[in-house]
Amino acid sequence: MSAEGEFTLSATPMAGLDDETALRLLRDGHLEVEGRLVEASNMTLYCSVRLGGLSAACVYKPVRGERPLWDFPDGTLASREVAAFEVSAATGWRIVPPTVYRDGPFGPGMCQLWIDADPDVDLMVLIRSRQPSLRRMAVFDAVVNNADRKGGHLLPLPDGHVHGVDHGVCFATENKLRTVLWQWRGKPLSREAVNVLARLERDLEQGSLGHRLRELLTPAEVEATGARVRKLLDTGLHPLPSQDWPAIPWPPI
Numbered sequence: 001m002s003a004e005g006e007f008t009l010s011a012t013p014m015a016g017l018d019d020e021t022a023l024r025l026l027r028d029g030h031l032e033v034e035g036r037l038v039e040a041s042n043m044t045l046y047c048s049v050r051l052g053g054l055s056a057a058c059v060y061k062p063v064r065g066e067r068p069l070w071d072f073p074d075g076t077l078a079s080r081e082v083a084a085f086e087v088s089a090a091t092g093w094r095i096v097p098p099t100v101y102r103d104g105p106f107g108p109g110m111c112q113l114w115i116d117a118d119p120d121v122d123l124m125v126l127i128r129s130r131q132p133s134l135r136r137m138a139v140f141d142a143v144v145n146n147a148d149r150k151g152g153h154l155l156p157l158p159d160g161h162v163h164g165v166d167h168g169v170c171f172a173t174e175n176k177l178r179t180v181l182w183q184w185r186g187k188p189l190s191r192e193a194v195n196v197l198a199r200l201e202r203d204l205e206q207g208s209l210g211h212r213l214r215e216l217l218t219p220a221e222v223e224a225t226g227a228r229v230r231k232l233l234d235t236g237l238h239p240l241p242s243q244d245w246p247a248i249p250w251p252p253i
């Protein structure tokens with residue numbers, strides 16, 4: 001997607017920033033709006049962030065720019081995006097780019113490292129593939145109950161890793177899993193996924209993940225997240241599409 005506006009796009013994405021440095025930069029850096037992502041449904045701003053000699057491009061979504069959603073009456077899209085990052089960080093799968101909640105020129109919101117996706121990857125081909133990074137994302141989406149995993153929310157890198165973005169409509173207490181990644185439906189979870197889910201369960205119950213999520217989500221949403229992890233571990237299977245909810249986002253890309 002292109003960024004457009006009366007500003008020039010001078011922010012330089014920092015390839016190779018480690019996650020901790022990226023988080024510090026996003027949290028403490030000087031945030032400057034460079035343009036608006038015109039096709040985005042909410043106020044999604046392309047920005048630069050600078051701290052000392054470091055700089056990077058990022059996405060900033062102020063809470064003030066959020067449209068109310070009837071099916072997500074509590075909380076904010078921005079805090080759910082940060083919660084999705086926290087879950088992703090706890091898995092160790094690096095699905096969601098570094099994301100923080102912070103103040104900015106249009107008030108508090110989420111701020112996420114900009115990822116330069118590989119323009120040569122055909123998203124229609126990618127979403128049908130069985131790449132391990134997508135299989136992990138399918139498990140992640142089941143945990144966070146992602147209601148909007150479309151092709152455009154995948155950011156493939158030249159090395160084969162795939163990042164996922166736009167997690168504002170996750171963490172509903174009812175099943176709302178809506179995704180293009182159904183290729184593993186009903187299949188046994190990989191051993192790796194089972195190990196990661198077992199770790200997540202502990203981290204939610206006794207570790208820092210539970211604390212962090214309780215600051216970002218409602219108690220019921222945190223509880224439902226734990227229940228989804230336990231259900232995945234109990235069944236040992238990737239979930240099946242729901243019969244009473246459209247299981248594929250429209251448009252799928």
Ligand SMILES: Nc1ncnc2c1ncn2[C@@H]1O[C@H](COP(=O)(O)OP(=O)(O)O)[C@@H](O)[C@H]1O
Nearest residue numbers: 001040041042044059112113114115152165166
């Ligand atoms: N961190 C990011 N790095 C690179 N591109 C991004 C990032 N976040 C979003 N985008 C691009 O911007 C588009 C719109 O952002 P998105 O998060 O989907 O906003 P909205 O909530 O308004 O739909 C995405 O489909 C993707 O192409």
Ligand SMILES: [Mg+2]
Nearest residue numbers: 040041153166
């Ligand atoms: Mg989007």
